[in-house]
Amino acid sequence: MKLLVIGGGWAGLAAAVRAVQRGAEVTLWEMAAQAGGRARSWQAEGRWLDSGQHILIGAYRDTLKLMREVGAEPELLLQRLPLTLVDAQGQGLRWGRGGPLGAAFGAVQGHTGWGWRERLGLVVWGSRLALRGLRCPAHWSVERLCQGLPNAVREELVEPLCVAALNTRIEEASATVFLRVLRDALFSGPGGSDLLLPRVPLQALLPDPALVWLRAHGASVQLGRRAQQLQALNEGWACDDWQGDAIVLACSAHEAQRLAAHGAPQWARWPLRHEAIATVELELPGGPRLPAPMVALRGAPAQFLFDIPGDGRYVAVASAVAAELADGLQPLAERMEQQVKAQLPALRAARRVNQHADRRATFACVAGVARPPQMLRPGLVAAGDYVEGPYPATLEGAVSSGVAAAAHLLGTIRST
Ligand SMILES: Cc1cc2nc3c(=O)[nH]c(=O)nc-3n(C[C@H](O)[C@H](O)[C@H](O)COP(=O)(O)OP(=O)(O)OC[C@H]3O[C@@H](n4cnc5c(N)ncnc54)[C@H](O)[C@@H]3O)c2cc1C
Numbered sequence: 001m002k003l004l005v006i007g008g009g010w011a012g013l014a015a016a017v018r019a020v021q022r023g024a025e026v027t028l029w030e031m032a033a034q035a036g037g038r039a040r041s042w043q044a045e046g047r048w049l050d051s052g053q054h055i056l057i058g059a060y061r062d063t064l065k066l067m068r069e070v071g072a073e074p075e076l077l078l079q080r081l082p083l084t085l086v087d088a089q090g091q092g093l094r095w096g097r098g099g100p101l102g103a104a105f106g107a108v109q110g111h112t113g114w115g116w117r118e119r120l121g122l123v124v125w126g127s128r129l130a131l132r133g134l135r136c137p138a139h140w141s142v143e144r145l146c147q148g149l150p151n152a153v154r155e156e157l158v159e160p161l162c163v164a165a166l167n168t169r170i171e172e173a174s175a176t177v178f179l180r181v182l183r184d185a186l187f188s189g190p191g192g193s194d195l196l197l198p199r200v201p202l203q204a205l206l207p208d209p210a211l212v213w214l215r216a217h218g219a220s221v222q223l224g225r226r227a228q229q230l231q232a233l234n235e236g237w238a239c240d241d242w243q244g245d246a247i248v249l250a251c252s253a254h255e256a257q258r259l260a261a262h263g264a265p266q267w268a269r270w271p272l273r274h275e276a277i278a279t280v281e282l283e284l285p286g287g288p289r290l291p292a293p294m295v296a297l298r299g300a301p302a303q304f305l306f307d308i309p310g311d312g313r314y315v316a317v318a319s320a321v322a323a324e325l326a327d328g329l330q331p332l333a334e335r336m337e338q339q340v341k342a343q344l345p346a347l348r349a350a351r352r353v354n355q356h357a358d359r360r361a362t363f364a365c366v367a368g369v370a371r372p373p374q375m376l377r378p379g380l381v382a383a384g385d386y387v388e389g390p391y392p393a394t395l396e397g398a399v400s401s402g403v404a405a406a407a408h409l410l411g412t413i414r415s416t
Contacts, residue, residue, distance in 0.1 A: 001025065001410065002244030004237075006227040006259070009037025010395050011383040012250030013210040014066055014402025016219060019248075021069075022410045026219040027242060031226035031251075036207035038358070039395060048201035052279055052358060053306050053315045055164075055294065057083075058194035059184040060396040062403055067206055070213035077205055078196040079293070083107075083185075085157065087298060088305075088343040090291030093157065095193055100186040101130075103193075114152060121150040122157070134183045140175035141367040142166075160296050160303045163319045166365040166392040167275045174367045180390050197293055199309075227251070230259050230380075237263075237379055246379040246409045250402060253363065253372075253386045264376035272372070272386060276322040277361035278302075278329065279315060280336045281354035287312035288346045297343055302336045305344070314347065316340050322359065329357045362386075362393030374405060381405045 001024045005016045008030030016028045034040055041050045056063060056078065064074045082103075086092035093107040104126065108119050125148060136145060142162045146154045159170055165181045166173045185193040198205055214221055231238040236245045239259075249256040253272050260268040280302070290307040297305055302318040316336045318324070324332050333355040341348050363371070363386040371388040374381050383405035384398060391397035 001246060002236075003027070003246050003248065003409065004029070004227075004239055004242050004244055005248045005250055006239065007037065007249070007251035007255070007384075008032075008035035008207070008211075008221075008223070009250060009384070009398060010039055010063070010206060011385065011398040011402035011405075012037075012248065013206060013214075014062070014399040015248045015250055015383050015405045016214055016402075017066060017070060017210055018403050018406035019410060020214060020217045020219050022406065024406075024410060025244075026214070027244075028214065028219060028221045029225040029227055030221075030223050033224050034203065034207065035211055035223065036203055037252075037398075038361070039202045039205075040207055041201035041203040048203070049354075050198075050202045052277060052356070052361070053317050054198060054202060054395065056196040056198075056395060057185055058191035058196060059188040060196070060394075060399075061188065062400040063206070063396050066399055066403075067209070070206070070209040072204070072206060072209040074196065077198065077200050079199050080191070081195045081197065081293065083193040083195055084292045084294070085160065085296055086292050087113075087156075087296050088291070092296065100193070104186070113156075118150045118152050121148070122153045125149045125153075129179070134179045134187075136175045136179060138174075138176050139368045142170040142173040142175050142178050144367075145175040145178070146170065156296070163303050165394070167277060167319045167362045168365045168392075169320045172364070172366040174365050174369060176367075177365050177390070177392050181392065195294065197306075227255075227259060230263050232263050232377070232380075246381070248381055248383050248402075248405045248409070249376070250383040250405070252360070253384065254360070256382055256384065260376055260380070260382075263380060267372055267376045267382075270372040273364040273366070274322070274360040275320050275362055275364045276325050276357055276359045278318045278321050278325065278332055278336065278357040279355070280318075280333050280340075280352060282314045282316070282337065282340065282347060282350040283353045284312045284314070284347055284350035287314070287350060290314070290344070295344075297339055299339065301332060302339055305340055312350075314340070314350065319361075321357075322364075325357055325359060329355060332357070365392045374401065374408060379409070381408055
């Protein structure tokens with residue numbers, strides 16, 4: 001089968017690698033100068049910059065498998081830590097090793113900031129959810145799911161986890177998708193809830209090794225090449241000067257909808273709402289190490305502060321901030337800086353060296369949201385973190401969608 005993959009983000013790379021493994025003749029076009037999409041890095045003034053602070057978890061099964069397949073060793077490239085949700089003073093939840101329920105129970109017991117009411121409230125709530133198989137009606141929001149949970153637990157545990165995983169506020173976020181993430185993290189096997197923090201620029205985690213692997217296995221890869229127009233043929237598909245059997249639209253939702261406007265007009269009109277993420281980087285040479293590599297911040301707008309190893313760099317991340325960005329990035333970045341300095345006086349002298357907002361960081365994962373299906377027409381499929389699937393917009397969502405796209409096509413069209 002002759003296949004074109006449009007887009008070299010993590011979904012497109014996953015689709016291309018899987019299709020090559022199944023014997024397809026693969027061409028990959030990526031419009032940027034490097035692959036990786038929203039999870040990529042580039043060099044500026046002699047150092048690597050990532051497109052955004054990313055964390056993975058141990059339950060990212062498809063992503064970790066793909067990394068290994070293209071020769072990128074997760075054990076070397078990612079720092080693995082037991083799930084730790086502590087504040088700037090180091091107080092909070094630290095998951096231990098062992099079975100999921102024992103580890104969770106130990107973490108709750110060890111939270112010195114919570115009284116018996118919070119601890120008991122969490123145990124009762126968690127047990128009730130577990131008895132229901134961590135499932136709930138599709139229209140429930142995470143806020144609805146939290147009914148009966150003590151406020152402190154909601155604010156210090158559920159809210160930050162939900163916003164980090166779904167990039168959507170709990171008032172609107174889909175409880176079904178949130179529970180799916182919890183189920184995978186807690187019950188997918190040992191280490192599923194571990195945090196995996198990149199030790200290297202994002203480029204080295206998957207995009208660069210995947211390109212090397214694809215080229216070595218005969219795929220044609222063109223960077224800086226933007227797909228312009230699709231056309232359905234009597235047999236197969238064409239895109240610009242390419243013709244073949246099938247196409248994977250692994251570009252952004254916006255571009256996929258533009259390209260599909262004639263071939264699949266209904267799909268192209270599918271309504272999608274996006275959410276934003278803002279990032280602020282602070283620098284303080286010789287600055288202190290934080291109590292954990294990832295520290296939860298109280299209040300708003302930022303949820304987490306990351307301690308970047310090496311040279312006194314700290315990255316604050318504010319998720320689900322589409323509304324806050326209405327007045328522009330500058331005031332939001334100032335609030336994020338003030339929030340960090342108020343909670344970590346040791347960083348008062350830190351300098352803001354970088355700020356960035358991605359207004360279309362992810363789709364808004366709201367309760368009951370209907371996502372566009374993977375299959376558009378025979379021989380035309382979509383892959384990406386926004387496409388119908390069980391996961392929120394994450395690297396794992398993107399990779400598993402790419403893997404599914406390749407499996408789908410190579411299952412329905414005979415290899416030639
Ligand atoms: C700031 C930020 C922080 C995040 N943090 C996390 C995190 O901590 N953990 C996590 O798991 N996920 C995180 N995510 C989400 C994660 O980055 C995405 O889910 C994932 O990268 C999406 O991959 P994708 O391949 O679906 O889409 P994209 O990465 O958007 O890839 C699409 C690609 O298609 C290309 N393209 C577009 N149009 C065309 C065209 N016409 N022709 C050719 N190429 C085209 C684009 O250039 C791009 O490279 C974060 C995202 C952001 C923005």
